[in-house]
Amino acid sequence: MKSITTLDLQYAHRFYGFKGEAQYLHGHTGKLTIEVEDTINKGVNMVFPCNEIKKTAWNILQNFDHALILREDDPLLPAILAVYEEQGIKNGHPQNCMKGEAFHTELARAYPDCRLVVTKETMTVEGMIKIVYDLLKDKLNISKLTFTSGANAASEEYDVRKSMDRCPMCGIALDENGTCPKCGYKK
Numbered sequence: 001m002k003s004i005t006t007l008d009l010q011y012a013h014r015f016y017g018f019k020g021e022a023q024y025l026h027g028h029t030g031k032l033t034i035e036v037e038d039t040i041n042k043g044v045n046m047v048f049p050c051n052e053i054k055k056t057a058w059n060i061l062q063n064f065d066h067a068l069i070l071r072e073d074d075p076l077l078p079a080i081l082a083v084y085e086e087q088g089i090k091n092g093h094p095q096n097c098m099k100g101e102a103f104h105t106e107l108a109r110a111y112p113d114c115r116l117v118v119t120k121e122t123m124t125v126e127g128m129i130k131i132v133y134d135l136l137k138d139k140l141n142i143s144k145l146t147f148t149s150g151a152n153a154a155s156e157e158y159d160v161r162k163s164m165d166r167c168p169m170c171g172i173a174l175d176e177n178g179t180c181p182k183c184g185y186k187k
């Protein structure tokens with residue numbers, strides 16, 4: 001069975017070098033759907049609490065929200081960083097508090113202090129699915145990701161081979177010691 005959750009990400013990007021309108025900087029509200037597959041946890045009669053899927057994903061993915069996403073070789077990158085620097089907002093600002101956990105993978109690197117994500121590949125909907133799976137695959141049993149942005153949509157399905165130990169009282173994943181980080185239940 002699956003538990004499914006959806007979250008919105010508002011971002012600006014462009015397809016650097018693309019022959020079309022998308023080579024100009026523009027924005028979207030992207031919708032990400034995360035499907036998590038496992039056995040039914042009998043204690044709570046659910047696969048995984050959807051608000052917990054959302055919390056786990058949002059902790060990292062809020063780096064993409066109200067953010068600028070640029071490819072590493074895009075010349076806009078140094079230009080924008082120079083403006084942020086001059087304005088004194090490159091290394092953070094007191095009103096920039098919706099910051100996610102900084103990450104650095106092979107595909108993307110987040111700079112939460114200036115709400116920027118630098119990607120290795122062009123950030124198409126397909127590119128976003130690759131980045132998101134890489135960031136969340138060890139935290140959630142993801143069986144499918146769907147990302148839609150404007151008229152574009154893509155999805156990918158994954159094999160889920162392992163079952164996660166979950167708390168029978170509140171449904172969330174147990175830590176490496178078999179303890180529930182929320183209610184303290186021990187396996």
Ligand SMILES: [Zn+2]
Binds near residue numbers: 013014026027
């Ligand atoms: Zn776009």
Ligand SMILES: [Zn+2]
Binds near residue numbers: 167168170180183184
């Ligand atoms: Zn618990």
